[in-house]
């Protein structure tokens with residue numbers, strides 16, 4: 001794919017989301033649920049957060065995309081997550097997976113194994129989580145012993161490229177690996193996106209809300225364009241927010257404002273490189 005064509009698709013994703021206000025259901029963690037919903041609204045989506053299995057299925061029917069984030073699991077999620085993902089697969093609609101905290105506990109491992117066949121349109125995670133998920137799904141470049149530290153990464157984004165490409169080829173979707181420089185791939189091209197701020201590691205939920213925003217764009221764009229649009233929007237808004245606020249609390253508020261104010265052209269113009277793999 002040509003870079004100019006991908007830029008055009010990224011701009012269209014941002015623009016169409018704002019015009020169509022797609023409903024996106026989320027089953028996400030208790031830590032950052034409010035940040036996820038606010039980021040989805042700032043990007044132009046309509047957010048609805050649920051816990052119960054039938055409610056995830058309702059939102060699968062009613063919405064344009066579904067976001068599943070395993071951050072803080074409860075027993076109910078054992079049923080809600082697979083039922084939500086299966087519904088999206090059967091409906092041929094996109095869903096986004098954030099395997100936060102992969103490796104903590106058997107419920108998480110069991111749910112993630114079950115989700116493999118439901119093929120998320122986008123996997124959004126940090127480098128260690130991407131390597132661990134590819135390992136759990138027995139794909140190239142994966143390692144179940146990846147050094148996830150709770151919910152944080154100890155691996156560099158570059159180290160997850162093979163796992164990300166393998167995951168994208170399995171899902172026939174896209175994978176967004178976050179870090180200081182982000183990597184987005186659909187298994188045929190790899191895009192690297194720059195920007196953001198180290199302060200994004202000092203506020204919980206930046207990764208979670210990035211996944212939620214990727215789901216908003218996935219409702220109106222291809223997985224690759226949606227994953228890159230969300231990544232670029234975060235890098236742009238993060239850098240602009242840091243120019244206004246240099247401590248975590250005010251930075252988070254400034255970030256939401258910048259995400260809301262970023263134009264489609266601004267997001268598509270945020271620097272990225274692209275190469276074939």
Ligand SMILES: Nc1ncnc2c1ncn2[C@@H]1O[C@H](COP(=O)(O)OP(=O)(O)O)[C@@H](O)[C@H]1O
Nearest residue numbers: 126178179180195196197198200201206207234
């Ligand atoms: N050191 C950094 N410099 C710039 N942006 C960063 C940095 N670390 C994380 N980010 C950004 O923060 C967001 C969340 O990424 P990350 O912290 O890797 O996710 P997670 O919270 O899931 O571990 C992404 O948009 C990423 O680009």
Ligand SMILES: Cc1ncsc1CCOP(=O)(O)O
Nearest residue numbers: 029031071204205206207208
């Ligand atoms: C701290 C924490 N614990 C369980 S989920 C969660 C939030 C992680 O959010 P993010 O990966 O986006 O920083």
Ligand SMILES: [Mg+2]
Nearest residue numbers: 100151207208
């Ligand atoms: Mg995370």
